[in-house]
Amino acid sequence: MLDKTARSASSRADQSPLVIRRVDVIPVALPLKTPMSMAGVTITDAQNVLVRVEAADGSVGWGEAASAPTMTGDTLGGLVAAVRDHLAPMLVGQDAHDWKTLRPALHRALLGNGGAHSAVEMAVLDLAGRASGIRMIDLVGRARRASVKPMWLLGNKTAEADVAEAHARQKQGFEFFKLKIGVKPLAKEIAIAFAVRDALPKTPLCADANCGLTLAAARSYVEKTRKARLMFVEQPLAYDDIDGLKKLTRATKVPIGIDEGIHSLADIETNAKAGAGGVSLKLIKLGGISAALDAANLCKRLGLSVNIAAKIAESSISSAAALHLACGVPNVDWGVSLTHFYLAEDLVRRPLPLANGSVALPQGPGLGIEVDEAAVARFRVR
Ligand SMILES: [Mg+2]
Structure with a gap:
């Protein structure tokens, strides 16, 4: 795949090659502590x-x-096929230290497939980091903070349940909450925003509709919840409704965030021009930590707020990578969502802990986590 000149040019003179001999693709099903309902899916x-x-x-x-x-x-099958049939064969025989050369070749060979590219990049950087004693973030950027304060998602059927859960999580140290909206009747969603705001008068609070509102409903929600002081409302409209977004952002001062609409740097520019106040960056959407760091730098240039999120739900493997990203981006003012907290069981020996309201960037090499291969075998889909 790579000629010898390219390979030797990018190899570090002081490192012996770290030749990849095998790539395994393992589908798993990890039970959540409790089901999470959001617009379009539970x-x-x-x-x-x-x-x-x-x-x-x-x-x-x-x-x-x-x-x-x-x-x-x-889909799970699509992810397996993308890695097994397209990316893994290109990796075998290559030097993991040559990631900066390997990465563009992989992206040229397989367009899209952000999840597959992200998982492959994570694994290669974890390997290269472990071999060289370097943290993942230091291989692709630099750590700008040593820890982050994660947010907690609320998506219960009633206001009472959301308030009870918010109080319980607040006791554990969570100090930022996101309401999952676009599921229940609008009047009820609005009432829940006020109920949670009344229960947590000083806590940062936002809402995420996961594409679940019409333009009229979105306008009504942002207007009627103004006194609930939501920091932002995320993806109220369909992921590609740029005209609707323009109309909504002209009609309200409440910052509108974009999540499902962001899959590339071009998407970030398009949504910023339409008036978006910030974006949610996920590794699976951008295609890995290198691309997500580029996206975060673009957000800084465009003056956009940034939220870093793992998908519901990823184990401490991927949540560690999201944490490296969150500690490496210029700005993460709209919070960080680490989703291993929602799993009934994790895949690592010491799941990323919450201590004093923060999750610290692991100091070990690579991702800084130790995978429990027995747990991986237990949750493997066959
Ligand atoms: Mg979202």
Whole structure:
């Protein structure tokens, strides 16, 4: 795939090659603690793909991507086929330290497929980081913060249940909440925003409709919840409704966030021109941490707010990568959603902990987590 000149030019002189000898693609189904309902879908278990990259010396790196039929179009079978049939054969025999050269070749060979590309990049960088004793973020950028304060998603059937859950999570240290809207009748969604605001008068609060509102409903929601002081309302309209977004942003001062509508840097520019106040960056949408860092730098240039999120739900493998990203971007003023907290069981020996309201960037090499291969085997889809 790569000529010898390109390979030797990008190899580090002080490192011996880290030749990839094997790539395994492992589909898993991870049960959530409780089902999560959002517009268009209820998730009871996370159907994710794991990528295990093994070097000739036996060292291993891990990556993960969530299937997301309503966000990226990635199905579990599609993710497996993309990695197994297209990306893995290009990796075997290559030097993992040459990631900056390998990456564009992989993206040229397989367009789209952000989840598959992200999981592969994560695994190769985890491997390369472990071999060289370098954290993942330091391989692709630099850490600008040592920890983040994660948000918690609320999506219960009643206001009482959302308030009770918010109080319980607040006791654990969560200090930022996102309401999942676009599921219940609008009047009820509005009442819930006020109920949660009354219960948490000083806590940052936002709402995410996951494309679930019409323009009229979105206008009504942002207008009628103004006194609930939502920091932003995310993806109220269909992912590609740019005209609707223009009309909505002209009609309100409440910042509108875009999530499902962002799959590329061009999408960020388009939505910014239509008046979006910020975007949600996910590794699976952008195609990995390198592209997501580029996206975050573009957001800074455009003056957009940024939320970093894992998909509901990804284990501490992918949540660690989201954490590296969140600690490396110029700005993450709209919060960070780490979703291993929603899983009944994790795939690592020490799930990323919440301590004093923050999750710290792991200090170990690569992703900084230790995968529990017995747990991987237990949740493998056969
Ligand atoms: Mg969202």
